[in-house]
Amino acid sequence: MKITLPFLEETFNKFNKEIFDGQLSEPVFEPSRAKTFLGLCVRKPFTYQGKTQDIWILRFSIIIDLPKEQLEDIIIHEMIHYYIGSTGQQDSSAHGPLFLKIMDDINTRFGRHITVSGKLTKEQREQLIDKRRKWHVIAIVRFKDGREGFKVLPRVRESILRYKNTLQRSPEIDVVQLVWSQNVFFNRYPVSSAFRVHLSTNEELTPLLKDAKILQL
């Protein structure tokens, strides 16, 4: 399942009661499409009429698909950061001895499997790649020595032409062909007009470009 705002609120309230004796006031929940983290706890000082208050933001990736239990563990992990920060306790680092003590205690008492690792597994990273279909401008580049590659270009006429014309003038290059493709494979590649090529093979590219359309400029 994926994290939604109602799931966040429900989970926060449940564990606030069960684990933190209801000591945490409701933070700002921020569902995020970020691809670099699962959860984050952020403190933002906010000054109003000369008084500074902290606003706490719990931010979670809504793209990652995990079993409910694991999502709960990720939420509780951020709640520990929130608890330490909002009660003014000091730890020597983000996951210092105080964090670890609270985490181990919760794991033992409530049978959870919270970890300190914010690192994503290979599968999780793969999941975070945007799966939405969108149109890409792809330059298919064939080198005279038989190599082949591609580049995802910005959808801007001048940038596309500059890329094509510059590469086309290079003595190593046989042909640069421009196509439109909706294949989600290309979502993971940065869009830029840098004069580079991601090397690939005809065997890899042909099936990926099966539905591509020739781009005429």
Ligand SMILES: [Zn+2]
């Ligand atoms: Zn953490």
